[in-house]
Amino acid sequence: MKKRLLFLGPPGAGKGTQAEMLCKSHDLLHLSTGDLLREEVASGSALGLEAAAVMERGELVSDHLVLSIVENNLIGNNQKGWLLDGFPRNVVQAKALKVLLDKIKQPIDGVVLLELDDESLIQRLLGRGRIDDNEEVIRRRLGVYREQTIPLINYYSNQGLLKSVKAHGEINHIAILIAEVLS
Ligand code: B4P
Numbered sequence: 001m002k003k004r005l006l007f008l009g010p011p012g013a014g015k016g017t018q019a020e021m022l023c024k025s026h027d028l029l030h031l032s033t034g035d036l037l038r039e040e041v042a043s044g045s046a047l048g049l050e051a052a053a054v055m056e057r058g059e060l061v062s063d064h065l066v067l068s069i070v071e072n073n074l075i076g077n078n079q080k081g082w083l084l085d086g087f088p089r090n091v092v093q094a095k096a097l098k099v100l101l102d103k104i105k106q107p108i109d110g111v112v113l114l115e116l117d118d119e120s121l122i123q124r125l126l127g128r129g130r131i132d133d134n135e136e137v138i139r140r141r142l143g144v145y146r147e148q149t150i151p152l153i154n155y156y157s158n159q160g161l162l163k164s165v166k167a168h169g170e171i172n173h174i175a176i177l178i179a180e181v182l183s
Helices: 015-026 033-043 046-057 063-074 091-103 118-128 135-149 151-157 171-182
Strands: 004-008 028-032 081-085 110-115 162-166
Touching: 004 015, 004 151, 015 028, 015 081, 015 171, 028 033, 028 063, 033 046, 033 063, 033 081, 046 063, 046 135, 063 091, 091 151, 110 171, 118 135, 135 151, 151 162, 162 171
Parallel strands: 004 081, 004 110, 028 081, 110 162
Antiparallel strands: none
């Protein structure tokens, strides 16, 4: 199975849910920029306070902050592979990631796009109820996804790396579909 992976998809598509399962079963390092940012917020650091306000509005945290978090966690990792969940989220982040991965000689070998319709996304996120999971903020996050993250679909598809998976239905069924496209 491919071992250096990205998960792309709209908020609520299940990136975090599926990434956790796949990383456990295949001993991959799971790097979720959303989780790492929430840890930064919980620590009460100055950077965390800045990130909290941005996340509560449903916007993207600065590329600089996210990139330094990813770099710190990827360099020195000695697991068999890694899965970046929710990163990159725009073309600037994708290009910076390429520079980093070229430096450490660990190219991406697969990108999984989880696809789900807006109404299902909204229902899932309202059901979870995190601070940024109210309807107004969810709609803003979907807008940010369309404007900034969707261009990455062509970016990775042009490199022959993209595999799409329909992310509706049972969690275990989706996990099987993901394993199939990565085998
Ligand atoms: P993230 O933490 O990445 O969260 P997400 O995209 O909203 O959720 P995800 O797709 O992982 O959904 P999940 O599995 O949890 O981002 C939050 C914020 O952090 C962003 O808005 C941004 O501000 C900031 N951020 C993160 N990365 C950034 C970056 N690179 N640059 C800048 N800013 C960044 O699933 C959602 C719910 O659905 C859960 O309740 C789950 O249980 C449920 N679910 C999952 N699969 C299901 C299924 N098959 N059926 C039914 N329910 C399901």
